[in-house]
Structures are given as C-alpha cells and as structure tokens.
Amino acid sequence: MRSKPATIKEIAQLLKISISTVSRALHDHPSIGLTTRQKVKKLASELNYEPNQTAIFLQQGRTLTIGVILPELSEAFFSSAISAIEDCAYKRNYTVLLAQSHDDEQKEKQLVEKMKNHRVDGLLVSVSKNTSSYQHFDNLRQYDIPIVFFDRIPAMQNIHYVACNMEIGTIDAVSYLLKKGHRSIGMINGPATLSASGERKEGYIKAMIKNRLKFDPSLIVSCDLTEPSTQAALDELLASKRKPTAIVTFNDYVALFAIKHATNLKLKINEDLEFVSYANLPLINYMESIPAASVEQFPYLQGQKAADILLDLLAQKHQGVTEQTAYYKIIIESQLVENSSMTGFKGK
Amino acid sequence: MRSKPATIKEIAQLLKISISTVSRALHDHPSIGLTTRQKVKKLASELNYEPNQTAIFLQQGRTLTIGVILPELSEAFFSSAISAIEDCAYKRNYTVLLAQSHDDEQKEKQLVEKMKNHRVDGLLVSVSKNTSSYQHFDNLRQYDIPIVFFDRIPAMQNIHYVACNMEIGTIDAVSYLLKKGHRSIGMINGPATLSASGERKEGYIKAMIKNRLKFDPSLIVSCDLTEPSTQAALDELLASKRKPTAIVTFNDYVALFAIKHATNLKLKINEDLEFVSYANLPLINYMESIPAASVEQFPYLQGQKAADILLDLLAQKHQGVTEQTAYYKIIIESQLVENSSMTGFKGK
DNA sequence: AAAAAATAATCAAACGTTTGCGTGATAAAA
DNA sequence: TTTTATCACGCAAACGTTTGATTATTTTTT
Known part of the structure; x- marks a missing residue:
C-alpha cells in the first residue's frame, strides 16, 4: 500500500470529530477527554500518522x-x-x-x-x-x-562569533622552543593577506619581547602554502646568517612539506631541526616524523x-x-x- | 527596520490587485499584462520580497x-x-x-x-x-x-545502492606484489564480523588462484584495528614459517601502525617489507613512509x-x-x- | 454591428497544522 | 430548581503560496 501519509483531517473524518480535537488530543491538551484522546492516538498509530513538519513550520513561523x-x-x-x-x-x-x-x-x-x-x-x-x-x-x-x-x-x-586566538598559542610555541635551548627560531608563515598570518607573527614577536630577546625579521619568511614555496622558504631560512635550529610553521601541511624537505637534506627531525606547527591534521598521530608540538585550534x-x-x-x-x-x-x-x-x- | 519579510499578500494590497495576480506576475505567467507585471516586480524588489519556501513546500508537497x-x-x-x-x-x-x-x-x-x-x-x-x-x-x-x-x-x-567492490582491488593489490617478485604475501585483515574483511580475504584467495599459487591460510591474520592488535598481527606474520616480504593491510590506519612497528624493528619500509593498503587517509600524500600502493575506494x-x-x-x-x-x-x-x-x- | 477570440485579471480552494474563542452538556453548588 | 463551574469539543482564522476555473475587458473577425 503506497498511500499518501495520513493527516489529522483523515483521522478526524474517520472518528467523526473535529480536526482541532484531533490536534489537541495528540498534544495531550487537558480539554480533551480521556476516551477520545485514546481513540485518536490509537487510530493515529494504526494509520502511521506523522505530523507534517512543513505545515507546522508554516504555521509556527x-x-x-x-x-x-x-x-x-x-x-x-x-x-x-x-x-x-x-x-x-x-x-x-x-x-x-x-x-x-x-x-x-x-x-x-x-x-x-x-x-x-x-x-x-x-x-x-x-x-x-x-x-x-x-x-x-x-x-x-x-x-x-x-x-x-x-x-x-x-x-x-555587532556580530556574534567564536574564534581561536593564535597569539597565545604562538607565544607558547616560541617559548617552548626557547625553553628547550633553541636560540634561533625561524617561522615559515602564510601569505600576508591572511589575518591568521598576522596573528602568528604578532605572537612570535611578543614571545621574543617577553623573553627579552631581539626580534630578527629575517627569521620570518612567508610561503603560499604550496610545497615548492615551502621548500624555498625553508632553504631561505637555512641559508640565513642565524641559521635556525627550530621552526614554527603556519600549519601542518606546511610542516610536513618542510619536514620532508629537511629529511631530504639529511637533517634529523627534532634533533638538527625541531618543528612546531598549528594542528589541522588529525593523523599526525599516525606518523613518524612530526612536529614536536602543535598549536591546537579545537x-x-x-x-x-x-x-x-x-x-x-x-x-x-x-x-x-x-x-x-x-x-x-x-x-x-x-x-x-x-x-x-x-x-x-x-x-x- | 526589523520587519517581518514581505508577502505577496502585502504586495497585492499595496497595488490593489489580487494575490494570484501577484503570484503569476512574479512567475512571468503569460496571462498577466506587461505593465502590471513590471509594477509587481518593481514593488517586490523594493520590499525585498523573498518567497517563503515553507509555504511553497506545503503547497507543492x-x-x-x-x-x-x-x-x-x-x-x-x-x-x-x-x-x-x-x-x-x-x-x-x-x-x-x-x-x-x-x-x-x-x-x-x-x-x-x-x-x-x-x-x-x-x-x-x-x-x-x-x-x-x-x-x-x-x-x-x-x-x-x-x-x-x-x-x-x-x-x-529491492534497494538502490552505490558500493565499492573490494575484490578487484584486492586481486590487483596482490598481483601487483607478485609481479614485483614477492613470493610470500601476508595480510593483516580486519575483524571477521565486518563484511569488508570477507571481501578482502576473497580477493586475496582469488589472486592466488589466478596466479596458480597455493593459498596459505596462516598468512592472513586478523586484528581489531587498534595499534596493539596490529602490532601483534605483524609480529605473528613475521614469526611465521613463510615470513612475508610484503603485506596487505585492512586500511591506512592499520598500515601506518604496522609501518611504525616495522620501523621500530629496524625493517626498511618498501625494501625489507613492502606494504599495500586501502585508502582512507588523504594525507598519505604528506608522509615519508607510506604503503607502496593503495586500493582506492573513491x-x-x-x-x-x-x-x-x-x-x-x-x-x-x-x-x-x-x-x-x-x-x-x-x-x-x-x-x-x-x-x-x-x-x-x-x-x- | 454582432459574434468570436484573445487578453488580463480575479475567485476560491487547497496544502496540514495550531489555537483563540465560542458553545453545548454535565456536574457541583446555592 | 436555578445558578454557576467544569468539562469536552467544534468553528474558523491564520500561516504564504500555487493554480484550475471563471469573469470581465478589449481586440479581432466576419
């Protein structure tokens, strides 16, 4: 039997009562007697009645x-x-x-x-x-x-929002590396057009200030988040005067590109060169060479x-x-x- | 002005015409004159009129x-x-x-x-x-x-469905390894309760038959998809008489667990031990030690x-x-x- | 000039609910 | 017995559209 879904109207007709009574009965409205209420519910379930939400939507706005x-x-x-x-x-x-x-x-x-x-x-x-x-x-x-x-x-x-502040995480990331003894920390950042890049840079600078260290702008390089660009960025950092021993990368993708490139350059990950990144890949958990720490964005x-x-x-x-x-x-x-x-x- | 959305009723009243005329005008119904049609559309856009889909849903079913x-x-x-x-x-x-x-x-x-x-x-x-x-x-x-x-x-x-047949892929996977010269191929399969495990096993066996090789049941071991279980499965395979030189794993997670474990055992991935897996991790692209090939499920x-x-x-x-x-x-x-x-x- | 045809717009029902208000009937209070 | 509550239910409007049938108006044809 492929019939149209039952409506309260049909129930009403079959029971010879009014539509509103059916509606109220189904909602356990107090002004409906017990007997009719039960009759209605019984028939409703027999007919497989399901309220039509689209109608309710229209009605209730x-x-x-x-x-x-x-x-x-x-x-x-x-x-x-x-x-x-x-x-x-x-x-x-x-x-x-x-x-x-x-x-x-x-x-x-x-x-x-x-x-x-x-x-x-x-x-x-x-x-x-x-x-x-x-x-x-x-x-x-x-x-x-x-x-x-x-x-x-x-x-x-005047908007409602939920956001994740990267600054604190970045400060922590840099401080973490400093505490581990690194004295030259590089950053492979994202394009300047992204506000996220700004936040990361700010965090980096604040961490330096907080730890009374001088900020060297040449240690922050940008990439466009692609692999070749990341490789170039890493090369630039490694070639710089103050060759960094640790690097903060814009995100996990960039980190993995950089890690791969570094591995090819015979650098030992987290020994010669330590990484910290921003988490967006859950499967970090499944890999060998991964950043030592990640800034989690929840x-x-x-x-x-x-x-x-x-x-x-x-x-x-x-x-x-x-x-x-x-x-x-x-x-x-x-x-x-x-x-x-x-x-x-x-x-x- | 935070007003309720405009309705065709309001448009009709303002223009002193009927509701149906408005509706038809907005739908470019031929029986509405050009002038009224334009008037209606003009006012509609002035009032920012948007049809109320919930009403249309109810009407059209x-x-x-x-x-x-x-x-x-x-x-x-x-x-x-x-x-x-x-x-x-x-x-x-x-x-x-x-x-x-x-x-x-x-x-x-x-x-x-x-x-x-x-x-x-x-x-x-x-x-x-x-x-x-x-x-x-x-x-x-x-x-x-x-x-x-x-x-x-x-x-x-009597249902409509779209599914992915693992058998062919599995046959290809095993054949691929055979062609590469492997003579003992293991499989770390999933729990027997999953139909997906059955398909993989079937494929494995058929590949053997197709290549006129004997099927050795001890080369297929099950795991429950967790890391410890995977490690145990790998250990079992490596300890077996016909120690495999290649392994087909139930999925990428299992593959990564196994690869990690094998690396710890000082085995060189894809040299001492080659892996083929079933793809479910897109980031395989970002890692160093990965299965040599994957069965893609699209x-x-x-x-x-x-x-x-x-x-x-x-x-x-x-x-x-x-x-x-x-x-x-x-x-x-x-x-x-x-x-x-x-x-x-x-x-x- | 009357009949036929084309054009333009209206009426009203329908989609399936919810709910304020009104109305009999029965039971309790005076 | 009359008045007043209480209970159980029905009426009808409303939500915003679409659309078949109908009517009124204008234009064309003969």
Missing part, C-alpha cells in the same frame, strides 16, 4: 533548522566542526541544513539567500577566504535570523560553542526576549600540545 | 531537500562523500539536511523518523555499523521517499553517484513517472593506485 555554511566540507578542520554542530543541534532537537562555499564569495552569497528562503531559524558561518563584502550577512538582520560566525570571522560590527570545540550560542539565541527569541544588544564574542585560546606517539584509534 | 545520514561526519571518507553530495545537490537546486548516526542503530532510526517528518524528498544513507534491523528503512517505502544507499549497504531486497565518486541517482529518481517522480521497478545497483570497482610522492596542495 519556525523550522527548527539551522543553516551551516562552511568553506570546504572535506577539510579535516571543518568536518570536525560540522560533526560538533550536528551533535549539538541533535541534542536540542534541531536539524542541520548544510552547504559549502568552496571559498567562493559569489556562491556564499547565493547560499545565504537559499538559507533565507528555506527559513532556517539561524545561521552558522565560517566565512569564505575570498569574501570581501559582507552585505549579504547584513541583509539577514532585517529578518530576525541570528548568525554566529566561527573560526573565519568577517570584519563586521575545531570540535569551536563548532560546539558556536552551535550552543546560536541555539541559546534561538531559545531566547522563542521565549519572547525581544531585542538583545549584547553580542557573544568567544575567544578560545589556542593551546600548545606536545605531540606524543600514536594513540590507539579504531579505523573506519 | 516537496521540499527540494535531501536527507543524508552518515555514520561519522568527521571521518575523512565520509566528509569527502558529503562534499560530493552537497556539490551535486547544489547544482540541481537541492539542499542537504545532514545528520550522523555515530554508528548507533537507535539513533539511526530516530534520524530516519526526523527526516521523514521534515518531508525530505529523498534520502541518502550509509548504514551504521551496528544496524541489524532494517525496518526503519522499509517504513519509508509507504511514503514515496526514495532511498539510495552507498558504501555501507544493508542486506535488503568516496567522492561514490557520494556523487549516489546523489545523482537519487536526484534522477526525484526528477522522474516529479515528471510523473509512476512506478519504477528497476533498481540502481552501481558497483564502483576499487582500483589500485601506486602512491607517488607528495603533490602540491594548498592548506586551509
């Missing part, structure tokens, strides 16, 4: 759905985050509408539109790398759709916080809290973790 | 949304797949409602219910490892919600195919194709790929 727009779903960082978000949403009876921008500003705009059309109750966004105008986010304010940004934050006023935690904030906002809104003026601005401090050897892990 | 239920969003395999799915859906104007089961049968059931309530047009599922009953999927047939399974397929009749491709099939089914259904009896059963042949060195890759 909310969809119990949050939209999530991320740059790249296949990246470990974001798949961790989305996992956290889904977990939070599930716990609080929300569902996740997911989309990826592929770091394309145009597509990001379209996705925001689409989310608006789908009438998501709220939005979680990690901004595309190439987004320069934030008009499309501002538009959402007219409607009452709250947005919480995370990790990649736009330069806007993607799962960021996703979780962001989702929790959004869901709190939605709960408030639903309880009739009119206009809040306070904005959540959560900074998660990055944290240096020493990389131990492999941990037990069950594969897929 | 479809949501342009597909549900996706996966075991673990944070796993590389599935995040690749979801990326593909989202891309496909986006191209064809669908949106993705996402949820993860965490390999929990109970949760999987609830998620199916939820998806049903949300009235997704179709469902994409990779079944939880622990799911034993498939009743919840069967229930969906009563409604007209098509399901396409991928990668993890339930033992059900997560992106699987996700893509599955999504395409589902969307085709939905398109057919929408065009009024009543009852199709044919079921898509797509087998993607796994494929052995030799692991070259690192490729250029831009990090996050």
Whole structure:
C-alpha cells in the first residue's frame, strides 16, 4: 500500500470529530477527554500518522533548522566542526541544513539567500577566504535570523562569533622552543593577506619581547602554502646568517612539506631541526616524523560553542526576549600540545 | 527596520490587485499584462520580497531537500562523500539536511523518523555499523521517499545502492606484489564480523588462484584495528614459517601502525617489507613512509553517484513517472593506485 | 454591428497544522 | 430548581503560496 501519509483531517473524518480535537488530543491538551484522546492516538498509530513538519513550520513561523555554511566540507578542520554542530543541534532537537562555499564569495552569497528562503531559524558561518563584502550577512538582520560566525570571522560590527586566538598559542610555541635551548627560531608563515598570518607573527614577536630577546625579521619568511614555496622558504631560512635550529610553521601541511624537505637534506627531525606547527591534521598521530608540538585550534570545540550560542539565541527569541544588544564574542585560546606517539584509534 | 519579510499578500494590497495576480506576475505567467507585471516586480524588489519556501513546500508537497545520514561526519571518507553530495545537490537546486548516526542503530532510526517528518524528498544513507534491523528503512517505502544507499549497504531486497567492490582491488593489490617478485604475501585483515574483511580475504584467495599459487591460510591474520592488535598481527606474520616480504593491510590506519612497528624493528619500509593498503587517509600524500600502493575506494565518486541517482529518481517522480521497478545497483570497482610522492596542495 | 477570440485579471480552494474563542452538556453548588 | 463551574469539543482564522476555473475587458473577425 503506497498511500499518501495520513493527516489529522483523515483521522478526524474517520472518528467523526473535529480536526482541532484531533490536534489537541495528540498534544495531550487537558480539554480533551480521556476516551477520545485514546481513540485518536490509537487510530493515529494504526494509520502511521506523522505530523507534517512543513505545515507546522508554516504555521509556527519556525523550522527548527539551522543553516551551516562552511568553506570546504572535506577539510579535516571543518568536518570536525560540522560533526560538533550536528551533535549539538541533535541534542536540542534541531536539524542541520548544510552547504559549502568552496571559498567562493559569489556562491556564499547565493547560499545565504537559499538559507533565507528555506527559513532556517539561524545561521552558522565560517566565512569564505575570498569574501570581501559582507552585505549579504547584513541583509539577514532585517529578518530576525541570528548568525554566529566561527573560526573565519568577517570584519563586521555587532556580530556574534567564536574564534581561536593564535597569539597565545604562538607565544607558547616560541617559548617552548626557547625553553628547550633553541636560540634561533625561524617561522615559515602564510601569505600576508591572511589575518591568521598576522596573528602568528604578532605572537612570535611578543614571545621574543617577553623573553627579552631581539626580534630578527629575517627569521620570518612567508610561503603560499604550496610545497615548492615551502621548500624555498625553508632553504631561505637555512641559508640565513642565524641559521635556525627550530621552526614554527603556519600549519601542518606546511610542516610536513618542510619536514620532508629537511629529511631530504639529511637533517634529523627534532634533533638538527625541531618543528612546531598549528594542528589541522588529525593523523599526525599516525606518523613518524612530526612536529614536536602543535598549536591546537579545537575545531570540535569551536563548532560546539558556536552551535550552543546560536541555539541559546534561538531559545531566547522563542521565549519572547525581544531585542538583545549584547553580542557573544568567544575567544578560545589556542593551546600548545606536545605531540606524543600514536594513540590507539579504531579505523573506519 | 526589523520587519517581518514581505508577502505577496502585502504586495497585492499595496497595488490593489489580487494575490494570484501577484503570484503569476512574479512567475512571468503569460496571462498577466506587461505593465502590471513590471509594477509587481518593481514593488517586490523594493520590499525585498523573498518567497517563503515553507509555504511553497506545503503547497507543492516537496521540499527540494535531501536527507543524508552518515555514520561519522568527521571521518575523512565520509566528509569527502558529503562534499560530493552537497556539490551535486547544489547544482540541481537541492539542499542537504545532514545528520550522523555515530554508528548507533537507535539513533539511526530516530534520524530516519526526523527526516521523514521534515518531508525530505529523498534520502541518502550509509548504514551504521551496528544496524541489524532494517525496518526503519522499509517504513519509508509507504511514503514515496526514495532511498539510495552507498558504501555501507544493508542486506535488503529491492534497494538502490552505490558500493565499492573490494575484490578487484584486492586481486590487483596482490598481483601487483607478485609481479614485483614477492613470493610470500601476508595480510593483516580486519575483524571477521565486518563484511569488508570477507571481501578482502576473497580477493586475496582469488589472486592466488589466478596466479596458480597455493593459498596459505596462516598468512592472513586478523586484528581489531587498534595499534596493539596490529602490532601483534605483524609480529605473528613475521614469526611465521613463510615470513612475508610484503603485506596487505585492512586500511591506512592499520598500515601506518604496522609501518611504525616495522620501523621500530629496524625493517626498511618498501625494501625489507613492502606494504599495500586501502585508502582512507588523504594525507598519505604528506608522509615519508607510506604503503607502496593503495586500493582506492573513491568516496567522492561514490557520494556523487549516489546523489545523482537519487536526484534522477526525484526528477522522474516529479515528471510523473509512476512506478519504477528497476533498481540502481552501481558497483564502483576499487582500483589500485601506486602512491607517488607528495603533490602540491594548498592548506586551509 | 454582432459574434468570436484573445487578453488580463480575479475567485476560491487547497496544502496540514495550531489555537483563540465560542458553545453545548454535565456536574457541583446555592 | 436555578445558578454557576467544569468539562469536552467544534468553528474558523491564520500561516504564504500555487493554480484550475471563471469573469470581465478589449481586440479581432466576419
């Protein structure tokens, strides 16, 4: 029997009672007698009745759905985050509408539109790398759709966000190396266009100041995150006057490129040349030559916080809290973790 | 101005015309005059009118949304797949409602219910490892919600699915090692409870037969995918009479565990002992000691195919194709790929 | 000038719910 | 017995669209 799903209307007709009675009976409304309530519920389950959410959405003006727009779903960082978000949403009876921008500003705009059309109750966004105008986010304010940004934050006023501060982690990273006796510490940074590069550089400089050491600009070189560029950067550092004995790299990819290159140059990793990196690869745990320590950015935690904030906002809104003026601005401090050897892990 | 979104009703009132005229004007219906059409569109854009999809969903009985239920969003395999799915859906104007089961049968059931309530047009599922009953999927047939399974397929009749056949890849893997001159090839397999283990074993045996070699059961040992268990398995193989010079491992995690252990035992990887594995880690590209070759399972491709099939089914259904009896059963042949060195890759 | 055809717009039902308000019927209080 | 609560349920509007059937207006044809 491939029939259309049952509706309360049908139940009402079959039982010769009104639609509203059926609705109330199913919701255990006190003004419905016990007998009819039971009759209704019995028939409902016999007919495999399932409330049609789309109708309820329309009626209630909310969809119990949050939209999530991320740059790249296949990246470990974001798949961790989305996992956290889904977990939070599930716990609080929300569902996740997911989309990826592929770091394309145009597509990001379209996705925001689409989310608006789908009438998501709220939005979680990690901004595309190439987004320069934030008009499309501002538009959402007219409607009452709250947005919480995370990790990649736009330069806007009055927004909710969760971000990870790289400075502390960087200071710790450099201090860690200094404590280990290194006196010349290099940095292979990312492109200057990324704010993340700025944060790392700042952290590096502050660590130097904090430890009363002189900052030598020639020890910070940039790369564009590709392998050849990383190799060139490492070569430059190794050729410099104050040849570094330790290097902080922009991220794990860069670290692995550099480690590979160094290995080819017959350098012993973490003996001749020690590395510290920023974590984005979970499988660091499975490899031999890895950075001695990593600055952890907690993607799962960021996703979780962001989702929790959004869901709190939605709960408030639903309880009739009119206009809040306070904005959540959560900074998660990055944290240096020493990389131990492999941990037990069950594969897929 | 934080106002409720504009509706066609308001537009109609402001222009003193009927609602239906507005609706038709916005859809360029031929029976609406040019002048009114323009007037309507002008006002609509002034008011920032956006059609309320939830209303349209209710009216049309479809949501342009597909549900996706996966075991673990944070796993590389599935995040690749979801990326593909989202891309496909986006191209064809669908949106993705996402949820993860965490390999929990109970949760999987609830998620199916939820998806049903949300009235997704179709469902994409990779079944939880622990799911034993498939009743919840069967229930969906009563409604007209098509399901396409991928990668993890339930033992059900009459379903659409996309899967990856490990046998061919395994045969190729073993043959590859034989061709390289290895005469004793071991296998560190997964638990017998997983069907994936069976496929691998079958492939191994068939490769032996195909090459007219005798199959020695002692060369296949199982592990539970953890590091200690993998170490034990490797030890067992190395201690066996016909000490293997090459090993096929259940997956990349196992391979890395084994490689690490072998390195500790002073064995030279891919010289003393050669490895072939099943790919699930993209970052194989970033490491030094890696399996010489991997059996690729094409997560992106699987996700893509599955999504395409589902969307085709939905398109057919929408065009009024009543009852199709044919079921898509797509087998993607796994494929052995030799692991070259690192490729250029831009990090996050 | 009347009939036919084309054009332009309206009416109203439908999608499946929820919910404020009204209304009988029965039971308790006066 | 009349008044007042209490209980159990029905009516109808509302959410924002789409669309088949209908009507009113204008243009074309004969």
